Amino acid sequence: MIYTTLPHVDTHMDLFYKYKHQNEFFGLANFNKKDLNLLNLDLVLQRMSNFFKKGTTFTNFDEIYHTNIVSWQVNIESYCKLVWLTREYLNSNMKFKNHMGVHYNPDIGMWDIHPGGSRQTVFNLFGSDDIEMIAFNTTGIECKFTRIFETKNELYEHFGSNIDFVITSDHGSLIPHLHFDQVELKVNIIDWSKKIVNFWNTTNVIGNVPNWVTNNNSMKKTKTLELKTQDTIESLLQGLLLLPLYDNFSDFGIYIGN
Numbered sequence: 001m002i003y004t005t006l007p008h009v010d011t012h013m014d015l016f017y018k019y020k021h022q023n024e025f026f027g028l029a030n031f032n033k034k035d036l037n038l039l040n041l042d043l044v045l046q047r048m049s050n051f052f053k054k055g056t057t058f059t060n061f062d063e064i065y066h067t068n069i070v071s072w073q074v075n076i077e078s079y080c081k082l083v084w085l086t087r088e089y090l091n092s093n094m095k096f097k098n099h100m101g102v103h104y105n106p107d108i109g110m111w112d113i114h115p116g117g118s119r120q121t122v123f124n125l126f127g128s129d130d131i132e133m134i135a136f137n138t139t140g141i142e143c144k145f146t147r148i149f150e151t152k153n154e155l156y157e158h159f160g161s162n163i164d165f166v167i168t169s170d171h172g173s174l175i176p177h178l179h180f181d182q183v184e185l186k187v188n189i190i191d192w193s194k195k196i197v198n199f200w201n202t203t204n205v206i207g208n209v210p211n212w213v214t215n216n217n218s219m220k221k222t223k224t225l226e227l228k229t230q231d232t233i234e235s236l237l238q239g240l241l242l243l244p245l246y247d248n249f250s251d252f253g254i255y256i257g258n
Contacts, residue, residue: 023140
């Protein structure tokens with residue numbers, strides 16, 4: 001889903017609280033996986049393969065990020081951001097630093113996630129059934145909020161000032177999207193991408209992995225790891241995300257070792 005942000009972003013928070021429908025609210029709520037319109041894992045794997053086919057050859061990360069964002073998203077971010085967020089999630093008691101956003105989509109009768117395009121996949125692969133999210137009940141659909149932010153001041157008091165609030169227009173509503181730590185995000189993803197590309201350029205992988213992974217194996221590499229996964233796309237994705245993080249790992253039905 002591509003969201004088109006309305007112009008004059010600096011006015012968005014005031015516009016939202018002034019013109020949202022009276023039965024629509026913005027706040028915290030808990031959701032079950034079955035209610036979320038999660039990204040298809042086959043598509044995630046397809047996108048991830050771009051990193052192994054092309055992304056591992058990149059060296060000018062800062063330049064690509066700032067001058068060719070499409071190439072960056074297709075060939076680097078589609079894998080590297082998932083690895084970074086997997087580490088954050090597993091090392092933080094199965095939580096993300098920041099909440100994902102979610103809003104109801106009446107066209108499909110489910111809740112769409114945004115922002116959280118990468119985090120939703122990590123949650124889908126490693127998380128339990130339920131998660132707390134920042135929710136907007138488009139069209140006034142019933143939602144059991146645990147906390148409602150009635151004003152922009154309440155929003156700032158809860159999350160601090162380092163947030164970006166933007167709205168899009170859809171389904172006859174002004175839909176809010178709350179972004180966190182955008183400057184830090186750019187620095188982290190570039191640094192992590194360098195580390196991950198270096199891992200794959202120095203490490204051979206053996207085991208039940210696709211050819212587009214093992215095609216990068218080389219006698220020149222200094223390290224070899226074995227990956228064993230279950231015979232599912234979910235397990236393969238888990239293994240590929242865990243490989244750059246652990247030399248030895250045994251959980252989720254995944255084995256990584258020397």
